[in-house]
Amino acid sequence: MRHPVRHPVRRPPRLPALLLLALLASGGCAGTRSSYPSVPRAKEEVREYVESGGWERAIERVTTRALDYLRRRAPQVARPAIVLDIDETSLSNWPYSRDLDFAWSRSTWNAWVDRADARAIEPTLELYRWASGNDVGVFFVTGRREPTRAATEANLRAEGFERWERLEMMPAEWGEGSAAFKSARRREIEEAGWTVVLTLGDQPSDLEGGHAERGFLLPNPMYTVD
Numbered sequence: 001m002r003h004p005v006r007h008p009v010r011r012p013p014r015l016p017a018l019l020l021l022a023l024l025a026s027g028g029c030a031g032t033r034s035s036y037p038s039v040p041r042a043k044e045e046v047r048e049y050v051e052s053g054g055w056e057r058a059i060e061r062v063t064t065r066a067l068d069y070l071r072r073r074a075p076q077v078a079r080p081a082i083v084l085d086i087d088e089t090s091l092s093n094w095p096y097s098r099d100l101d102f103a104w105s106r107s108t109w110n111a112w113v114d115r116a117d118a119r120a121i122e123p124t125l126e127l128y129r130w131a132s133g134n135d136v137g138v139f140f141v142t143g144r145r146e147p148t149r150a151a152t153e154a155n156l157r158a159e160g161f162e163r164w165e166r167l168e169m170m171p172a173e174w175g176e177g178s179a180a181f182k183s184a185r186r187r188e189i190e191e192a193g194w195t196v197v198l199t200l201g202d203q204p205s206d207l208e209g210g211h212a213e214r215g216f217l218l219p220n221p222m223y224t225v226d
């Protein structure tokens with residue numbers, strides 16, 4: 001592995017899960033749960049988890065299972081394909097989350113994406129490489145918005161994701177949620193004659209809605225997206 005995953009992302013702004021737990025505890029609605037960390041401590045735990053390599057090791061445990069399934073299944077189906085999410089699945093935006101202290105805004109996010117400086121998540125890159133070398137179609141389906149296509153493509157290529165069948169990006173004005181967008185794209189991939197062997201993402205909305213044989217969910221300690 002080149003280095004521990006140093007980044008992560010976010011789209012529709014959401015409080016990080018640990019932060020939310022801490023807020024719930026402090027709000028008195030879980031009076032017996034005195035063991036919740038303070039907000040600063042929760043953030044520190046996430047920083048330590050990511051920067052120690054713990055996050056990447058947890059990702060690898062999932063991608064290992066995904067690759068096992070793909071290697072077994074790809075030879076058995078017609079036109080095998082995989083669907084990959086981008087943020088916190090293929091590319092890590094950890095510097096963005098860290099430097100903004102887990103805050104998010106559309107303007108700062110767009111500026112970060114335009115830098116095309118996110119790093120590959122190595123375990124996912126390994127899965128990608130196996131797929132690319134074994135006649136498995138690779139489809140990126142992302143909540144990143146269409147206007148960021150050029151920067152996103154440049155970033156993917158610079159990090160080793162060099163070829164794909166399609167890169168499906170959310171329209172700038174999309175308002176129906178991530179799961180609806182992503183499952184509709186997978187349906188189109190199937191309708192084009194591919195067998196979607198698996199979909200890989202860091203949010204349940206990357207997996208919901210069918211049109212994939214299997215879904216593999218990666219950990220994301222920084223944020224959640226609907």
Ligand SMILES: [Mg+2]
Nearest residue numbers: 085087088202
């Ligand atoms: Mg993601």
